[in-house]
Amino acid sequence: xxxxxxxxxxxxxxxxxxxxxxxxxxxxxxxxNVCPGHLPQALTRLRERGVTVIPHGVxxxxxxxxxxxxxxxxxxxxxxxxxxxxxVTEHIAFVRGGGPLxxxxxxxxxxxxxxxxxxxxxxVLCENVRIAQDALPVPLAVENIAALFSWPGxxxxxxxxxxxxxxxxxxxxLIDVANLHTNHVNxxxxxxxxxxxxxxxxxAYVHVAGGYERDxxxxxxxxxxxxxxxxxxxxxxxxxxxxxxxxxxxxxxxPEPAELERELTRIRDTVETAxxxxxRRRTAPVTGGEPxxxxxxxxxxxxxxxxxxxxxxxxxALVAGTPVPEGFDRVRMGVxxxxxxxxxxxxxxxxxxxxxxILGEGYREAFLGYARSRxxxxxxxxxxxxxxxxxxxxxxxxxxxxxxxxxxxxLDRVGPVPRGGAVRLLRxxxxxxxxxx
Numbered sequence: 001x002x003x004x005x006x007x008x009x010x011x012x013x014x015x016x017x018x019x020x021x022x023x024x025x026x027x028x029x030x031x032x033n034v035c036p037g038h039l040p041q042a043l044t045r046l047r048e049r050g051v052t053v054i055p056h057g058v059x060x061x062x063x064x065x066x067x068x069x070x071x072x073x074x075x076x077x078x079x080x081x082x083x084x085x086x087x088v089t090e091h092i093a094f095v096r097g098g099g100p101l102x103x104x105x106x107x108x109x110x111x112x113x114x115x116x117x118x119x120x121x122x123x124v125l126c127e128n129v130r131i132a133q134d135a136l137p138v139p140l141a142v143e144n145i146a147a148l149f150s151w152p153g154x155x156x157x158x159x160x161x162x163x164x165x166x167x168x169x170x171x172x173x174l175i176d177v178a179n180l181h182t183n184h185v186n187x188x189x190x191x192x193x194x195x196x197x198x199x200x201x202x203x204a205y206v207h208v209a210g211g212y213e214r215d216x217x218x219x220x221x222x223x224x225x226x227x228x229x230x231x232x233x234x235x236x237x238x239x240x241x242x243x244x245x246x247x248x249x250x251x252x253x254x255p256e257p258a259e260l261e262r263e264l265t266r267i268r269d270t271v272e273t274a275x276x277x278x279x280r281r282r283t284a285p286v287t288g289g290e291p292x293x294x295x296x297x298x299x300x301x302x303x304x305x306x307x308x309x310x311x312x313x314x315x316x317a318l319v320a321g322t323p324v325p326e327g328f329d330r331v332r333m334g335v336x337x338x339x340x341x342x343x344x345x346x347x348x349x350x351x352x353x354x355x356x357x358i359l360g361e362g363y364r365e366a367f368l369g370y371a372r373s374r375x376x377x378x379x380x381x382x383x384x385x386x387x388x389x390x391x392x393x394x395x396x397x398x399x400x401x402x403x404x405x406x407x408x409x410x411l412d413r414v415g416p417v418p419r420g421g422a423v424r425l426l427r428x429x430x431x432x433x434x435x436x437x
């Protein structure tokens with residue numbers, strides 16, 4: 001297989017622009033956003049032109065205490081097959097907690113959270129990665145994530161943690177240089193040290209993205225231009241190894257296509273300039289080649305339980321308002337909690353656009369109030385239903401017409417499908433509330 005080159009994250013909002021954009025060698029798509037039997041036409045056109053499409057998962061939770069769910073792995077494998085991908089990627093993160101392992105209610109983060117860099121967490125992560133590798137039809141690469149807070153008592157640096165993970169499992173690495181910058185600002189970690197400690201020959205490809213700083217905290221937004229410090233880290237990495245591919249991530253606040261093209265050019269120029277200045281750098285293997293050596297990995301049940309208890313305590317503090325565990329920075333945990341709630345509000349508004357339309361300007365305030373003490377329990381669509389149900393239970397919104405519209409919306413989507421007279425009543429209610437009638 002040829003090297004990937006320079007690519008861009010495929011998003012529906014910029015699909016037509018990417019289709020016509022010169023200099024795009026490949027694309028990456030969020031795995032959970034595509035349906036294997038109904039691929040978007042713009043994505044199909046790219047594949048027909050021979051553009052490589054790689055699925056990028058966000059929901060496995062490979063760093064969580066529980067083994068990855070068989071259903072989620074099967075769904076990810078389906079997308080690999082549908083896209084004809086040579087590789088599939090995920091994150092070194094946990095996204096849920098609680099459950100039988102900790103004898104506590106299940107919790108969903110709705111976001112990628114950092115695992116502690118401890119021996120216990122590494123043992124669990126290694127076994128989870130091996131489970132995923134066995135279930136997937138192509139090689140797996142895992143990504144270092146950005147974090148707003150640090151775990152107390154960590155035993156390894158980021159570079160050491162990633163090196164041991166790759167050495168013990170043979171997994172490839174997706175190195176996000178923007179996340180290295182984020183962790184430099186937020187956690188005081190040296191990107192150059194992380195790169196020096198990495199097994200650079202295990203790199204599958206590289207992510208580049210933008211963000212912004214507020215009150216001394218860097219937010220990895222994927223909605224802003226790539227800053228110079230991130231390009232500097234990319235240059236450092238490219239001076240050490242020739243990465244098989246580099247990809248620009250942009251998830252929101254999309255600029256004009258010409259601006260995206262300029263960003264791609266800056267990325268390409270950064271990599272090429274680093275190569276010219278460092279002619280003896282190493283070359284990473286072509287994506288999809290032979291995996292690194294690996295050994296069998298097993299995590300003891302008590303190790304999983306220890307990791308699970310610690311992660312659940314952190315997640316509960318972030319999404320359910322319980323006390324922050326000892327040793328954590330309370331200010332940073334507060335920043336993370338607010339960021340999680342804000343993301344929930346934004347994503348729910350996208351998956352259920354009728355809610356902000358019905359509630360108007362009061363949507364965001366109402367949702368954030370709801371989210372302070374009510375964790376997600378089944379993904380964003382369920383979150384939207386739970387939010388609407390809670391509003392109705394408390395007699396909101398105050399406007400009677402808006403409340404009727406919300407009730408019809410909620411009844412139309414929750415529980416079993418009503419039959420007979422209930423269907424007719426529901427239809428009449430919807431018709432009565434349809435604008436223009």
